[in-house]
Amino acid sequence: MxxxxxxxxxxxxxxxxxxxxxxxxxxxxxxxxxxxxxxxxxxxxxxxxxxxxxxxxxxxxxxxxxxxxxxxxxxxxxxxxxxxxxxxxxxxxxxxxxxxxxxxxxxxxxxxxxxxxxxxxxxxxxxxxxxxxxxxxxxxxxAVMDLPSMSKVTKLPIEVLEEKAKSTPVFAPGLQNLAQLGAxxxxxxxxxxxxxxxxxxxxxxxxxRDRRDALGHERGGRVKAADIAGRVRELALQTR
Amino acid sequence: MSIAELEKPSVEQARATSFYEASARARVRLLLDPGSFVEFIGPEKREVSPHLKLFDLPEQFDDGIIVGHGRLAGSPVFIAAQEGRFMGGAFGEVHGAKLVGLLRAAKELKSIPVLILFDTGGVRLQEANAGELAIAEIMRAVIEARTAGVKVIGLIGGRSGCYGGGGLIAGCCSALAVSEQGRIAVSGPEVIETNRGVEEFDSRDRALVWRTMGGKHRRLIGGADLFADDTVQAFREAALELLETTAGFGIDTLNAEQSRLEDRLQRFGACRDAVDIWVAEGVPDAGSVPALPADQFIELADKVRRIARDAR
Incomplete structure (x- = not known):
């Protein structure tokens, strides 16, 4: 639009x-x-x-x-x-x-x-x-980072990056990927x-309240973020 | 004698240790009171990045960041330290989530300040979306913690500087201390050169990099509150001073920062180089600033510009 x-x-x-x-x-x-x-x-x-x-x-x-x-x-x-x-x-x-x-x-x-x-x-x-x-x-x-720039830094051909992007939403550009991560x-x-x-x-x-990590977990885009943040928080709350 | 006392690092050791050269673990150990550091989810838990193996890259058991609590001159602090030698200290999913969790706890407890030892190139490309989002969550968590009355102090003097989203998180902190080596910027020199050409920014011109993004310039324009010599002890003393003098956070802070930044644009917006800014700021013999030893620079900077502690 x-x-x-x-x-x-x-x-x-x-x-x-x-x-x-x-x-x-x-x-x-x-x-x-x-x-x-x-x-x-x-x-x-x-x-x-x-x-x-x-x-x-x-x-x-x-x-x-x-x-x-x-x-x-x-x-x-x-x-x-x-x-x-x-x-x-x-x-x-x-x-x-x-x-x-x-x-x-x-x-x-x-x-x-x-x-x-x-x-x-x-x-x-x-x-x-x-x-x-x-x-x-x-x-x-x-796009946090476009694939041509990523290709330059990672020294991987764009085709290889595109192939990898099929198995994970974690690095490739796009609305769908960012939705899956909870953004x-x-x-x-x-x-x-x-x-x-x-x-x-x-x-x-x-x-x-910021629930983006929990959302990313629900949608399967970020498997560890909510768990790690939650565990650090629990441990830190015990500090006196 | 207890083990803690046997391991007691002396002030002399902290004085003799370059912050820039030290590992993140050595920085934490020497910055805090001897033997006081307790880590959350340490390397023994092996919480590695779930994404690096997709790129056949080596993992690190702490994912390049250490978070925990300890004491500073007897008072409790939370601390996070990035390891610039692992993936350039870049933010990935696990790396970022550790800092998010620490800040959320600090917000709830309200009384324990947070020290962040930045050493980062920004987002970790191999997990760029997760890293970017972690940075967004950290920025939100810093502001929520500050709103709850928590002081969040950034210390910047590592190999990887404080670039990309790291620079934005630094801009959200209550106060910053920086050494000459501690570059703060959003776009790194290579990024600017790649996108805009070598005429815009020559990334191999190290003197240009230091005077545009380095600690001295950031201190002189008010981007950092304190300038520290490159020793762990100097950063410890800076952290103590900032914890003492830093003001709270609210609408008045934001209005003061708006004025501070508008004023900067008006005064220096047409300057073409850092030296022009220093001249406009009234620095005598501005061309000699890059070569000044730390103690002389601190004396000069204190004369030229007093930093408003309520405008960040």
Missing amino acids: TLDSILASMFPDGHDVKNDSGVLLGSGTLRSGGRALVIGVADRAALGVDEAVKLSGYVLASLKSGSGPILVIVDSDSQRMSKRDELLGLNEFLAHLAKSLIHADIQGRPTIGLLYGHSAAGAFLATALATRMLVGLPGADP VHVTWDDTVSLADQLEKLLRNMPDA
Whole structure:
């Protein structure tokens, strides 16, 4: 789906989301009558220091007076790979954006990520993966690392990697793989109203606890994560 | 004499040991009070990565990270240390889950701080999706722990630096100490060069790497709170100081950080090199910064920029 058709289907009662060179800022009217804050990255733009600070500033400003959920709509590149961004401390800017979203979520502004295109690496961590619920739309193609780059680092031919990817969702790109690991909670149907699906999600919003490792275990994508985290937690709780 | 006392490493030993050269286990042993470290799911449990054999790669019994508890100057701490010599300290499923579990317990207990000794290239490619997700869970767990009042201190001075998602986790910590060797960045030098060309970033130009991503630059722009000399003892002292001085976390922290980062962009956004930033920051004889010994650099940095401890 295109960004315009997504926004139109999600907010039939109107929205004021603006796309400024790939940086999305605005809000939309919910079916329930309330409003949702909308931020995001569009047009497969890279997320650098300039973009990240605009997004975090918009989220923080809305915490002063606003209410309602926060939607994070994503079709991004990876983080902007440049000397300037690293010189200025890109890790702090991306972490700050993630922190702002996580803080908002914990403090009663539930966050929902909507992945409709690409995303990767640091940009993915600072946006979609920093939300409570991550929704995928058909056609989304997240990639922590693309197979050609993996091929270069692992020195394995792409065909060999593609073959290996059939037996495990753990490394290859794709929405289905990330869903199996517990990163993407639900995939929406793009042939029916997104507003209805959003309303249903908001009505059944789980509490803010991070259950992605348990979800990954249930779906068979991550066999050890939930068990290891749970055992370390138990042992650590005995510390006095 | 007890075994703990027989094994008692002296302060002299911690002073004589390079943090950069030491293994993760040696760092933990020398950083904490002698004999106080207790590991959770240690190598004897053989909880290896379930994914490396698919690539015919050797496993390590601790999957490249040590987590546990111990004491620092008598007070309890949780500690996690990455081993940069195994798979570049990269985050995989098991590696990441150990840190997630530690942080979740810290959040529930509220009173025991967490030290994270970063040494990582970022996500482990052979299990990239699981590693990326583990990093997302760690970031969330750090913020939840901090919201519950827990101090999470990052110490950065290892061979693999603190790259990729490791840099984002570091950015979520309450405070950071870094040595000159402790590079902090998202994209590594080779990644930038591969994607943007050698004109954008020459990864073989080591001086460029150090001054763009290294500990001195991070300290001077406020990306790290303290600069430590490259010894385990210096990092121990830095951790103690940061535990003492670090503020809490909330909306005021985030608003202060927003201002701090906006201010940085405004002041240095047009600078083309770290030296230009240092000049703009008022560092006298900025060109000589890379060659300054640690003690002289710390003196200079303290004069130039006081770090706001409530803006991270």
